[in-house]
Amino acid sequence: MKTYSNFIEINSNKRFVRPCIKGTRIAVYDVLSWLSNGMTISNILDDFPEIKEEEVLACFAYSADMEHNVRVA
Numbered sequence: 609m610k611t612y613s614n615f616i617e618i619n620s621n622k623r624f625v626r627p628c629i630k631g632t633r634i635a636v637y638d639v640l641s642w643l644s645n646g647m648t649i650s651n652i653l654d655d656f657p658e659i660k661e662e663e664v665l666a667c668f669a670y671s672a673d674m675e676h677n678v679r680v681a
């Protein structure tokens with residue numbers, strides 16, 4: 609899913625320049641943290657009705673792309 613740019617933005621005036629779901633202050637980090645702590649996508653959508661499943665999946669895609677592009681010296 610290379611189209612995460614449709615859902616993820618980096619705004620210098622929001623959340624200390626962390627990538628966020630567009631139109632929200634919910635950072636990619638927040639979503640991944642919630643999932644790693646046992647929340648399901650369904651739980652997240654119930655708690656944050658302003659976001660959609662495709663935006664949560666875009667957080668995965670963004671994170672995977674960033675990890676893929678990490679260079680180890």
